[in-house]
Amino acid sequence: MGKVLEKEAFGLAAKDNSGVLSPFRFARRETGEKDVRFKVLFCGICHTDLHMIRNDWGMSTYPLVPGHEIVGLVTEVGGKVTKFKTGDKVGVGCMVGSCGSCDSCTEGLENYCPKMIQTYGFKYYDDTITYGGYSDNMVCDEAFIIRIPDNLPLDAAAPLLCAGITVYSPLKYHGLDKPGMHIGVVGLGGLGHVAVKFAKAMGTKVTVISTSDSKRGEAINRLGADAFVVSRDPQQIKGAMGTMDGIINTVSATHSLLPLLGMLKHKGKLVMVGAPEKPLELSVMPLIFERKMVMGSMIGGIKETQEMVDMAGKHNITADIELISADYVNTAMERLEKADVRYRFVIDVANTLKPTP
Amino acid sequence: MAISLDRNKAFGWAANDKSGILSPFHFSRRENGDNDVTVKILFCGVCHSDLHTIKNDWGFSHYPIIPGHEIVGIATKVGKNVTKFKEGDRVGVGVIIGSCQSCESCNQDLENYCPQLVYTYNSRSIDGTRNQGGYSDKIVVDQRFVLSFPDGLPSDSGAPLLCAGITVYSPMKYYGMTEEKGKHLGVSGLGGLGHLAVKIGKAFGLKVTVISRSSEKEREAIDRLAADSFLVTTDSQKMKDAIGTMDFVLDTVSPEHSLLPLLSLLKVNGKLVTLGLPEKPLELPIFPLVLGRKMLGGSQIGGMKETQEMLDFCAKHNIVADIELIKMSDINSAMARLARSDVRYRFVIDVANSISLL
Numbered sequence: 001m002g003k004v005l006e007k008e009a010f011g012l013a014a015k016d017n018s019g020v021l022s023p024f025r026f027a028r029r030e031t032g033e034k035d036v037r038f039k040v041l042f043c044g045i046c047h048t049d050l051h052m053i054r055n056d057w058g059m060s061t062y063p064l065v066p067g068h069e070i071v072g073l074v075t076e077v078g079g080k081v082t083k084f085k086t087g088d089k090v091g092v093g094c095m096v097g098s099c100g101s102c103d104s105c106t107e108g109l110e111n112y113c114p115k116m117i118q119t120y121g122f123k124y125y126d127d128t129i130t131y132g133g134y135s136d137n138m139v140c141d142e143a144f145i146i147r148i149p150d151n152l153p154l155d156a157a158a159p160l161l162c163a164g165i166t167v168y169s170p171l172k173y174h175g176l177d178k179p180g181m182h183i184g185v186v187g188l189g190g191l192g193h194v195a196v197k198f199a200k201a202m203g204t205k206v207t208v209i210s211t212s213d214s215k216r217g218e219a220i221n222r223l224g225a226d227a228f229v230v231s232r233d234p235q236q237i238k239g240a241m242g243t244m245d246g247i248i249n250t251v252s253a254t255h256s257l258l259p260l261l262g263m264l265k266h267k268g269k270l271v272m273v274g275a276p277e278k279p280l281e282l283s284v285m286p287l288i289f290e291r292k293m294v295m296g297s298m299i300g301g302i303k304e305t306q307e308m309v310d311m312a313g314k315h316n317i318t319a320d321i322e323l324i325s326a327d328y329v330n331t332a333m334e335r336l337e338k339a340d341v342r343y344r345f346v347i348d349v350a351n352t353l354k355p356t357p
Numbered sequence: 358m359a360i361s362l363d364r365n366k367a368f369g370w371a372a373n374d375k376s377g378i379l380s381p382f383h384f385s386r387r388e389n390g391d392n393d394v395t396v397k398i399l400f401c402g403v404c405h406s407d408l409h410t411i412k413n414d415w416g417f418s419h420y421p422i423i424p425g426h427e428i429v430g431i432a433t434k435v436g437k438n439v440t441k442f443k444e445g446d447r448v449g450v451g452v453i454i455g456s457c458q459s460c461e462s463c464n465q466d467l468e469n470y471c472p473q474l475v476y477t478y479n480s481r482s483i484d485g486t487r488n489q490g491g492y493s494d495k496i497v498v499d500q501r502f503v504l505s506f507p508d509g510l511p512s513d514s515g516a517p518l519l520c521a522g523i524t525v526y527s528p529m530k531y532y533g534m535t536e537e538k539g540k541h542l543g544v545s546g547l548g549g550l551g552h553l554a555v556k557i558g559k560a561f562g563l564k565v566t567v568i569s570r571s572s573e574k575e576r577e578a579i580d581r582l583a584a585d586s587f588l589v590t591t592d593s594q595k596m597k598d599a600i601g602t603m604d605f606v607l608d609t610v611s612p613e614h615s616l617l618p619l620l621s622l623l624k625v626n627g628k629l630v631t632l633g634l635p636e637k638p639l640e641l642p643i644f645p646l647v648l649g650r651k652m653l654g655g656s657q658i659g660g661m662k663e664t665q666e667m668l669d670f671c672a673k674h675n676i677v678a679d680i681e682l683i684k685m686s687d688i689n690s691a692m693a694r695l696a697r698s699d700v701r702y703r704f705v706i707d708v709a710n711s712i713s714l715l
Binding site: 257266275276277280281283284286289290292293294295297298 | 642
């Protein structure tokens with residue numbers, strides 16, 4: 001039997017695959033004994049939100065309230081909650097539930113649990129559909145709540161909850177976090193710019209690889225990248241051949257992997273965190289003759305998400321954001337589609353998302 | 358640079374053009390130098406690479422080509438600096454006969470990844486010599502690239518270990534497949550590489566599933582090679598049931614094929630290692646890699662140290678190839694059968710007994 005949802009909520013939802021977001025009143029569950037309830041202050045706009053509101057992946061159900069880079073202040077905690085109290089600065093990323101008992105869950109990798117429940121558009125244990133952070137309040141099991149360090153501005157910290165962990169996890173898992181290593185970052189968008197910041201904080205040398213020269217100045221001067229290679233320039237590619245220990249590839253458009261594989265050293269790792277929908281052409285020669293690898297990665301577990309945010313706190317790492325009001329969100333989506341943002345939109349939820357009368 | 362011109366006459370069978378037809382061929386080897394071992398060849402395995410090379414499938418063949426890089430024989434002469442071998446020793450020569458011996462790869466005993474790697478045939482050494490392979494009566498090789506053939510390992514059925522054996526053994530070690538007994542290995546393709554991967558996998562205590570396009574080889578995979586199970590890729594229900602069950606998949610298939618079904622068989626964090634060399638690029642679906650933190654890697658042969666380690670391991674576990682022994686004069690019909698994968702599972706040429714001067 002479905003649970004009766006008691007707490008009113010207000011947000012922005014897509015009602016169909018046009019993806020247009022409009023005001024939406026709905027209800028969330030009461031704060032259960034293991035739940036943390038918080039007032040949403042800010043929510044980042046992830047490219048996944050754009051894909052989901054348009055049903056690009058064929059898995060969306062409507063109405064869909066997106067948003068999985070959610071930060072706010074705790075307003076209520078359930079009786080069995082031990083780690084958080086009212087007033088704490090907290091966040092929720094891409095997951096709100098998992099089975100808790102499979103191999104992945106027991107290793108702190110809830111993101112790979114086959115029963116992982118995403119923050120929006122998924123069926124929760126009480127048979128309700130999860131609604132994301134483009135909304136005024138959020139309730140979530142304590143196990144999936146992240147504490148935000150005091151020194152981080154909440155608006156610019158929000159994108160860490162998806163973009164941040166998405167690049168941090170593979171840098172650590174694949175051992176690409178050792179000082180002195182040379183890391184390539186393909187694509188300078190929401191994921192890419194945060195990858196540069198984390199990789200630099202880990203002490204690595206960072207080269208940004210981009211299709212155009214336009215972002216060279218800010219990559220080097222503002223983000224601290226050590227070098228910049230335009231992937232359409234054969235001379236620049238040639239100069240970078242065989243120089244990188246690992247490459248974090250954030251690009252989801254179809255593109256050629258061969259020059260990227262060429263830039264890796266022997267045994268180098270090409271990590272895909274962007275997800276092109278169509279298969280990419282792959283010559284196996286660099287894998288066979290130079291033992292290079294292609295691997296994928298998707299967000300990260302809760303423990304490592306907390307670790308990532310704590311590292312961000314220590315090194316003052318936040319996203320570069322454009323703060324927008326709730327009524328700008330559809331325009332923001334159009335601009336996001338054209339990659340016209342430096343580098344993440346964040347919705348000023350508390351100040352601008354108001355219920356319609 | 359002076360090339361030592363050699364009166365060290367030799368005889369073999371060579372392909373003269375991309376028809377790939379092999380025929381008798383007189384040539385010379387270099388004189389045995391101070392670091393060299395001269396090997397009277399007893400047996401030579403027929404590798405699929407031999408077929409690709411004589412037909413110029415990869416576009417870099419230079420004729421005439423004597424193929425053959427799974428060579429077992431007897432040392433008949435050793436140079437004065439040679440310490441590891443003496444006359445009369447049973448030795449092996451595999452896929453490589455030279456490297457720079459000073460780069461990072463060479464210093465790590467990974468000569469197979471040296472940028473100046475010299476292959477046993479269809480290659481040129483630094484002194485300009487064109488190298489010819491093991492379908493011949495003798496070969497002269499630098500001692501660093503000669504292997505000691507363990508007692509207890511038969512020369513004929515042990516020969517394919519020198520390419521096929523190391524080609525599957527090296528990635529199994531490198532990608533961590535052998536660290537824990539009981540892990541589940543899928544072996545895609547049951548040919549020269551695949552059947553040895555099954556035997557070596559079982560010797561490491563792995564659970565092994567053979568993945569094949571047809572059920573033709575099921576009985577022998579299970580009964581003779583001791584595979585734990587057999588999965589036919591065209592059986593959609595069985596493939597569905599096998600989703601997410603394997604820690605590793607070794608893909609030995611070279612013709613173009615889809616990676617998606619193999620990736621789907623992997624558990625989270627699973628590794629797919631490809632060994633075949635298709636003529637065209639493959640298509641790599643990215644979603645399965647991302648959603649399951651999966652990896653695609655490759656490997657080629659192995660360094661000299663690990664090739665010796667592999668031979669010793671196989672001798673200890675009585676692992677040899679399943680072979681069909683042929684005469685040198687049968688090589689062209691054997692190649693035609695190899696092109697149709699009509700061999701269980703490696704042809705080996707009985708060189709010493711059938712290569713004769715015409």
